[in-house]
Amino acid sequence: KNEVEQSPQNLTAQEGEFITINCSYSVGISALHWLQQHPGGGIVSLFMLSSGKKKHGRLIATINIQEKHSSLHITASHPRDSAVYICAVKADKLIFGTGTRLQVFP
Amino acid sequence: EAEVAQSPRYKITEKSQAVAFWCDPISGHATLYWYRQILGQGPELLVQFQDESVVDDSQLPKDRFSAERLKGVDSTLKIQPAELGDSAMYLCASRSYNPDTQYFGPGTRLTVL
Numbered sequence: 025k026n027e028v029e030q031s032p033q034n035l036t037a038q039e040g041e042f043i044t045i046n047c048s049y050s051v052g053i054s055a056l057h058w059l060q061q062h063p064g065g066g067i068v069s070l071f072m073l074s075s076g077k078k079k080h081g082r083l084i085a086t087i088n089i090q091e092k093h094s095s096l097h098i099t100a101s102h103p104r105d106s107a108v109y110i111c112a113v114k115a116d117k118l119i120f121g122t123g124t125r126l127q128v129f130p
Numbered sequence: 131e132a133e134v135a136q137s138p139r140y141k142i143t144e145k146s147q148a149v150a151f152w153c154d155p156i157s158g159h160a161t162l163y164w165y166r167q168i169l170g171q172g173p174e175l176l177v178q179f180q181d182e183s184v185v186d187d188s189q190l191p192k193d194r195f196s197a198e199r200l201k202g203v204d205s206t207l208k209i210q211p212a213e214l215g216d217s218a219m220y221l222c223a224s225r226s227y228n229p230d231t232q233y234f235g236p237g238t239r240l241t242v243l
Contacts, residue, residue, distance in 0.1 A: 028172070055230065065167075065219045065237035072231050110172055117186065118163075118232065120172030 027051050030111050030121040037128050043098040045124045047111030050092065058085050058096045059110040061123065067110070070096070101128045132156040134235035136222050142241045148210035151238045155204070155224030163232065164197055164207050165221040173221055179205060212242045 028049045037043055047056070058070045071078050071085040073094065078085050082101075087094040098105055106128050111121040135154040143149050155162045160181050165173035176195065178186040181202035190197065194213070199205040209216055219239050223232040 057231070059234075065221070065239060067173075067221065067223075067234035067237075069231050069233070072229065112172070114230075117175055117178070120174070122170070122172045 026122070027115075027119050028111055028113055028121040030109075030124050032124060033122070035124055035126045037101050037126070039102055039128055039130050041101050041128075043101050043105070043126065043128075045096045045109050045111075045126070047094045047096070047121055048092060049094075049111075049113045049119075051113065051115045051119065053113040053115050055114040056087055056094050057112040057114070057118070058094070059112060061108040061110060063107075070109075098126075101126075103128045103130050134222055134224055134233050136220075136235035136238055138238055139236060140239050140241075142243065143212050144243050145214055146211040148208065149212050149240060150206055150208045151220050151222075151240075153205045153207070153222030153235060155222070156226070156233055159224035159226060159233075160202070161225035162199060162205050163223045163225070164205070165223065167219040167221055167237070169218070176207070176220075209240075212240075214242050216240060217242045 031046045055074045057072050061067045073087040082099045084097040108123040108125050110123045112118050137152050162179040164176045167173040176190045177197045179199045182199050197207045219237045221237045222235040225232050
């Protein structure tokens with residue numbers, strides 16, 4: 025079993041829809057990252073969380089340390105949000121989930 | 131804004147050949163990572179440097195992979211000989227401690243034929 029599990033693996037949406045991507049982990053962590061990877065490989069850090077909730081534009085990330093679960097929400101989704109979203113937890117090293125591939129259609 | 135640089139962006143090679151990838155981290159970042167990302171999977175740590183010293187290479191296939199960071203700045207990852215299963219994206223990242231986050235380069239996509 026992977027130490028970091030993401031769901032769903034693939035997600036398609038119509039422009040404007042509210043998107044939720046989930047991440048569950050089984051190890052003790054000091055922080056959790058949400059990363060965005062566009063086709064071509066570049067990875068951008070979206071959020072680093074150790075508790076609570078963070079918001080940046082249309083993106084919201086929450087974490088529940090007791091339940092070992094985090095969610096990434098995208099409000100009013102747009103085709104440019106199409107990417108792979110990766111959850112990574114910071115234990116003794118960074119452990120990555122396998123990613124959620126999001127496609128938003130106009 | 132400072133970025134992590136990697137080259138080449140794409141590399142196609144035949145199996146049994148040698149390949150090398152280069153990474154230049156953000157200036158001042160002492161910690162540098164090399165990751166391998168197989169298509170459809172999350173990145174996997176290959177090696178972590180603190181300045182010029184290797185602090186974690188437990189997942190590096192040392193029979194064919196080597197990494198160095200001689201002056202504690204830029205780094206080179208080498209594969210010799212390349213095998214078909216080495217086809218992947220090779221990502222370099224450097225770490226900021228305030229805030230504590232990793233900055234990724236654009237990656238080198240390796241295809242071994």
